[in-house]
Amino acid sequence: MDYAKPLPNYLVTRYHGWKATSYTENQGWYRRLAKEGQRPRAMVISCCDSRVHVTSIFGADQGEFFIHRNIANLVPPYAPDGDHHGTSATVEYAVTVLKVAHLIVLGHSQCGGVQGCIDMCKGHAPELEEKTSFVGRWMDILKPRFSEVEDIVDATEQARQFERQAVVASLENLMTFPFIESAVKSGELSLHGLWTDIGEGGLECFDPKGKKFLPV
Amino acid sequence: MDYAKPLPNYLVTRYHGWKATSYTENQGWYRRLAKEGQRPRAMVISCCDSRVHVTSIFGADQGEFFIHRNIANLVPPYAPDGDHHGTSATVEYAVTVLKVAHLIVLGHSQCGGVQGCIDMCKGHAPELEEKTSFVGRWMDILKPRFSEVEDIVDATEQARQFERQAVVASLENLMTFPFIESAVKSGELSLHGLWTDIGEGGLECFDPKGKKFLPV
Amino acid sequence: MDYAKPLPNYLVTRYHGWKATSYTENQGWYRRLAKEGQRPRAMVISCCDSRVHVTSIFGADQGEFFIHRNIANLVPPYAPDGDHHGTSATVEYAVTVLKVAHLIVLGHSQCGGVQGCIDMCKGHAPELEEKTSFVGRWMDILKPRFSEVEDIVDATEQARQFERQAVVASLENLMTFPFIESAVKSGELSLHGLWTDIGEGGLECFDPKGKKFLPV
Amino acid sequence: MDYAKPLPNYLVTRYHGWKATSYTENQGWYRRLAKEGQRPRAMVISCCDSRVHVTSIFGADQGEFFIHRNIANLVPPYAPDGDHHGTSATVEYAVTVLKVAHLIVLGHSQCGGVQGCIDMCKGHAPELEEKTSFVGRWMDILKPRFSEVEDIVDATEQARQFERQAVVASLENLMTFPFIESAVKSGELSLHGLWTDIGEGGLECFDPKGKKFLPV
Numbered sequence: 001m002d003y004a005k006p007l008p009n010y011l012v013t014r015y016h017g018w019k020a021t022s023y024t025e026n027q028g029w030y031r032r033l034a035k036e037g038q039r040p041r042a043m044v045i046s047c048c049d050s051r052v053h054v055t056s057i058f059g060a061d062q063g064e065f066f067i068h069r070n071i072a073n074l075v076p077p078y079a080p081d082g083d084h085h086g087t088s089a090t091v092e093y094a095v096t097v098l099k100v101a102h103l104i105v106l107g108h109s110q111c112g113g114v115q116g117c118i119d120m121c122k123g124h125a126p127e128l129e130e131k132t133s134f135v136g137r138w139m140d141i142l143k144p145r146f147s148e149v150e151d152i153v154d155a156t157e158q159a160r161q162f163e164r165q166a167v168v169a170s171l172e173n174l175m176t177f178p179f180i181e182s183a184v185k186s187g188e189l190s191l192h193g194l195w196t197d198i199g200e201g202g203l204e205c206f207d208p209k210g211k212k213f214l215p216v
Numbered sequence: 217m218d219y220a221k222p223l224p225n226y227l228v229t230r231y232h233g234w235k236a237t238s239y240t241e242n243q244g245w246y247r248r249l250a251k252e253g254q255r256p257r258a259m260v261i262s263c264c265d266s267r268v269h270v271t272s273i274f275g276a277d278q279g280e281f282f283i284h285r286n287i288a289n290l291v292p293p294y295a296p297d298g299d300h301h302g303t304s305a306t307v308e309y310a311v312t313v314l315k316v317a318h319l320i321v322l323g324h325s326q327c328g329g330v331q332g333c334i335d336m337c338k339g340h341a342p343e344l345e346e347k348t349s350f351v352g353r354w355m356d357i358l359k360p361r362f363s364e365v366e367d368i369v370d371a372t373e374q375a376r377q378f379e380r381q382a383v384v385a386s387l388e389n390l391m392t393f394p395f396i397e398s399a400v401k402s403g404e405l406s407l408h409g410l411w412t413d414i415g416e417g418g419l420e421c422f423d424p425k426g427k428k429f430l431p432v
Numbered sequence: 433m434d435y436a437k438p439l440p441n442y443l444v445t446r447y448h449g450w451k452a453t454s455y456t457e458n459q460g461w462y463r464r465l466a467k468e469g470q471r472p473r474a475m476v477i478s479c480c481d482s483r484v485h486v487t488s489i490f491g492a493d494q495g496e497f498f499i500h501r502n503i504a505n506l507v508p509p510y511a512p513d514g515d516h517h518g519t520s521a522t523v524e525y526a527v528t529v530l531k532v533a534h535l536i537v538l539g540h541s542q543c544g545g546v547q548g549c550i551d552m553c554k555g556h557a558p559e560l561e562e563k564t565s566f567v568g569r570w571m572d573i574l575k576p577r578f579s580e581v582e583d584i585v586d587a588t589e590q591a592r593q594f595e596r597q598a599v600v601a602s603l604e605n606l607m608t609f610p611f612i613e614s615a616v617k618s619g620e621l622s623l624h625g626l627w628t629d630i631g632e633g634g635l636e637c638f639d640p641k642g643k644k645f646l647p648v
Numbered sequence: 649m650d651y652a653k654p655l656p657n658y659l660v661t662r663y664h665g666w667k668a669t670s671y672t673e674n675q676g677w678y679r680r681l682a683k684e685g686q687r688p689r690a691m692v693i694s695c696c697d698s699r700v701h702v703t704s705i706f707g708a709d710q711g712e713f714f715i716h717r718n719i720a721n722l723v724p725p726y727a728p729d730g731d732h733h734g735t736s737a738t739v740e741y742a743v744t745v746l747k748v749a750h751l752i753v754l755g756h757s758q759c760g761g762v763q764g765c766i767d768m769c770k771g772h773a774p775e776l777e778e779k780t781s782f783v784g785r786w787m788d789i790l791k792p793r794f795s796e797v798e799d800i801v802d803a804t805e806q807a808r809q810f811e812r813q814a815v816v817a818s819l820e821n822l823m824t825f826p827f828i829e830s831a832v833k834s835g836e837l838s839l840h841g842l843w844t845d846i847g848e849g850g851l852e853c854f855d856p857k858g859k860k861f862l863p864v
Contacts, residue, residue: 002424002425003387003391003400003406003407003424004387004407004408004409004422004423004424005406005407005408005424005456005457006408006421006423006457007320007408007410007421007432007457008318008408008454008457008458008461008493009454009457009458009493010491010492010493011258011274012432013491013665013669013670014273014274014275014276014491014662014665015273015274015419015432016432016665016669017275017491017661017662017664017665017666017668017669018272018273018274018275018417018665019417019419020665020668020669020672021661021664021665021668022272023417024668027417030267030414030415030416030417031415031416033267033414033415034267034325034326034413034414034415034416035415037326037328038265038266038267038328040266042224042227043264048259048282048283048284048306048309048310049254049282050254050256050278050279050280050281050282050283051246051249051250051254051278051279053271053277053278055269055271055272056234056238056271056277056278057230057231057234058227058230058231058234059230059233059234060230061269061272062266062267062269062272063266063267064266065266066264066265066266067264067266067285068264068285068286069283069284069285070284070286070302070303070305070306071302071305071306071309074302076300076302080347080348080350081347082347082353083299083353084292084301084353084354084356084357085300085302085350085353085354086286086287086290086292086301086302086303086354087286087302088350089286089287089329089350089351089353089354089355090264090285090286090287091350092349092350092351093264093287093328093329093351094264097328097351102224104223109250110250110253112253112254112309112313113305113309131296131297131298132296133308134296134301134304134305134307134308135305135308135309135313137298137299137300137301137305138300138301138302138305139305140300141300171219171220175219184219190219190221191219191220191221192220192221192222192223192224193220194223197250198246198249198250199246199247199249199250199251200246200247200250201234201235201239201243201246203231203235205222205223206220207222208218208219208220208221216223216228216231216232238656238657240653241622241653241654241655241656241657242533242622242656242657243533243619243620243622244532244533244534244615244619244620244621244622245473245533245534245656247533247619247620248531248533248620252471255468255471257461257495275491275658275661275662275665276658277656277657277658279473315464316460317458317459317460317461317463317464318460318461399460403459403460403463404459404460404463404464405460406457406458406459406460434856435819435823435832435838435839435856436819436839436840436841436854436855436856437838437839437840437856438840438853438855439752439840439842439853439864440690440750440840443690443706444864446705446706446707446708447705447706447851447864448864449707450704450705450706450707450849451849451851454704455849459849462699462846462847462848462849463847463848465699465846465847466699466757466758466845466846466847466848467847469758469760470697470698470699470760472698474659475696480691480714480715480716480738480741480742481686481714482686482688482710482711482712482713482714482715483678483681483682483686483710483711485703485709485710487701487703487704488666488670488703488709488710489662489663489666490659490662490663490666491662491665491666492662493701493704494698494699494701494704495698495699496698497698498696498697498698499696499698499717500696500717500718501715501716501717501738502716502718502734502735502737502738503734503737503738503741506734508732508734512779512780512782513779514779514785515731515785516724516733516785516786516788516789517732517734517782517785517786518718518719518722518724518733518734518735518786519718519734520782521718521719521761521782521783521785521786521787522696522718522719523782524781524782524783525696525719525760525761525783526696529760529783534656536655541682542682542685544685544686544741544745545737545741563728563729563730564728565740566728566733566736566737566739566740567737567740567741567745569730569731569732569733569737570732570733570734570737571737572732573732603651603652607651616651622651622653623651623652623653624652624653624654624655624656625652626655629682630678630681630682631678631679631681631682631683632678632679632682633666633667633671633672633675633678635663635667637654637655638652639652639654640650640651640652640653641650648655648660648663648664
């Protein structure tokens with residue numbers, strides 16, 4: 001365990017700054033959150049990408065969002081086979097224990113995971129096709145949807161559409177979980193699909209009627 | 217697809233506020249991030265818990281942290297078996313593609329996932345032991361470590377120590393990934409283990425020498 | 433060359449301390465910065481004054497700020513006459529090569545350069561008016577603005593207002609550089625004017641609407 | 649003036665953190681510095697490069713170093729022609745007004761300015777040779793020294809040696825200023841030449857005897 005290192009100075013300094021300001025100003029609320037437990041209104045599933053800042057975009061503070069972040073904001077289909085399923089565990093906890101009212105899938109532009117999947121589908125990324133590639137095997141979740149965007153000639157536009165497909169795929173896979181389907185049907189839970197443009201700060205929401213994304 | 221709903225008003229309102237202020241003030245940076253790609257200095261693995269706000273604690277802004285969040289901030293051991301491994305995919309992308317310099321595992325107090333694992337280990341949570349329980353199967357990753365805290369009588373103290381064990385388990389599992397072990401050995405990557413007290417705003421760092429957590 | 437001396441001991445000692453701690457904890461990041469090059473988000477133009485610590489005030493670490501420091505944080509107007517223009521070279525490099533997103537001019541209280549300029553304007557500093565005075569000739573950049581604060585009776589208040597004028601003058605001169613004007617207009621770059629009170633730790637930001645400095 | 653923008657959030661947050669911690673802990677000292685004026689022991693001339701952190705390397709705090717930063721840490725020769733000479737103004741102020749005891753020139757590896765100068769000398773950078781290139785005209789200060797490294801075949805080694813030449817050139821140019829020459833001769837001032845390796849955290853000092861740089 002001698003590989004673990006002390007926290008870099010710059011983070012120590014910033015932490016002490018937070019403790020002396022934000023924490024101090026919100027101490028009562030943080031103590032109450034600790035004592036009474038969390039009660040988030042929504043769960044957000046977004047990408048790990050450092051450019052996607054869900055709490056910033058939505059001005060969210062401690063206690064508001066239960067957040068799962070993985071590569072390309074993907075949810076695999078329901079598969080109760082006894083294996084470790086990290087993403088499935090997060091939605092199970094959010095819906096059955098915390099009983100969140102909203103489940104939001106947030107995709108984004110310039111997604112490296114989605115681009116890797118396109119490269120795989122086009123046969124340009126043999127390294128991602130290897131059994132040992134965790135990113136490749138994870139992106140297999142999205143692969144079947146490539147047919148939806150295969151004919152788009154412009155590479156940028158194709159990527160943006162496939163990023164939106166990743167959101168739709170996750171929404172559809174979420175509905176394969178019995179506890180989600182029943183919560184949605186009973187009106188206890190609503191699902192939302194979003195896609196954000198990093199450079200322009202845009203935000204689009206999946207419109208169930210027209211089956212496309214419209215600016216919020 | 218008629219289950220997908222428009223974004224709740226309160227989030228639409230907040231988004232428009234962000235767009236008109238923060239986005240506008242940082243437009244140049246966001247566009248540059250979109251165009252040139254991300255280059256985060258660190259990856260953080262934290263819990264989905266809505267009370268854990270890693271960007272807030274560390275004053276981090278767009279582009280700084282590649283963030284993976286799952287139940288109880290756990291990393292499973294290296295297992296290149298061709299299945300979907302969401303968490304393994306995130307560390308593979310961060311270390312081999314983005315080449316982050318720091319990998320931080322951030323545990324926290326009052327962790328519901330860790331408490332569930334304790335309940336399972338004590339035989340008080342038969343529902344988590346079922347094959348169909350995603351949370352139960354995910355927490356299996358931590359189960360073998362229960363012997364380390366089994367003798368602690370005080371339940372609160374036992375939970376806090378087990379939360380710290382979850383951080384240490386993740387650090388050890390991270391070292392089973394060949395690409396992480398080699399990056400650590402070459403000095404390109406350093407690992408850091410943290411635990412935060414939600415109510416008191418405390419932060420502790422795993423000390424490799426004394427094998428315990430010390431206040432930052 | 434026998435005038436060059438070995439580094440004083442106190443700095444040798446501190447350097448070795450830094451090497452054994454901060455450097456070691458951040459080795460991966462420093463190596464990456466060396467290999468991939470810098471990508472600072474912001475440029476800061478501040479005074480050389482030893483009491484102004486821009487990295488401290490903003491908790492900035494290696495790689496974050498491209499920093500130019502000169503007497504009184506002044507930027508001369510655009511003058512492509514083939515002479516050596518050290519300050520103009522720094523902004524050219526920051527904006528056209530590094531493509532920083534923010535350009536911050538940071539003024540401060542008790543500025544010796546600004547006080548010298550006031551003394552010159554009042555005819556109390558003949559030595560600064562000599563052709564051979566580099567400080568005097570440098571402060572000529574600010575001189576035309578003295579009319580803005582000439583009527584302020586209180587000497588301390590006059591100095592503080594003139595220090596703020598130095599920031600505004602630099603912002604206006606920055607806009608005379610074609611590459612800055614175009615980057616600002618396209619939204620790739622934003623300018624910010626700040627003034628800090630050394631003794632009280634205050635920080636004010638120039639408000640474009642009201643044309644005055646307001647506490648941050 | 650409507651181009652000036654509010655300070656980005658992340659810097660506002662960090663500033664408030666600094667105010668509540670570092671400033672508060674050092675208030676007495678900062679107030680004394682404001683009231684009595686600065687009394688820095690040394691002046692440092694370093695590059696604007698965001699990867700060079702002179703206060704970090706030397707553990708320096710408010711009041712210790714009078715710092716000038718420009719492209720490639722260059723000092724032009726003494727030229728009292730009545731024009732704006734930003735760098736000359738900084739050394740004049742440091743030596744004649746503040747009477748610093750040490751004047752340190754700090755060069756560094758991977759210097760973009762020095763690389764640009766090499767490209768110019770090899771005829772590979774016509775854009776830097778244009779009259780309107782501020783960076784090009786600034787690097788003209790270093791150009792005459794290219795003969796010293798012209799024969800070095802390895803490009804990396806050539807750049808590192810030219811970076812060290814930039815330090816020596818600045819030291820020699822400093823000695824052309826009458827007030828510096830006399831302060832050095834009287835023993836009131838000593839000059840020091842340093843070069844730091846960003847990736848490896850190394851530090852070398854110019855040795856006047858052997859006319860080369862040796863590890864500190």
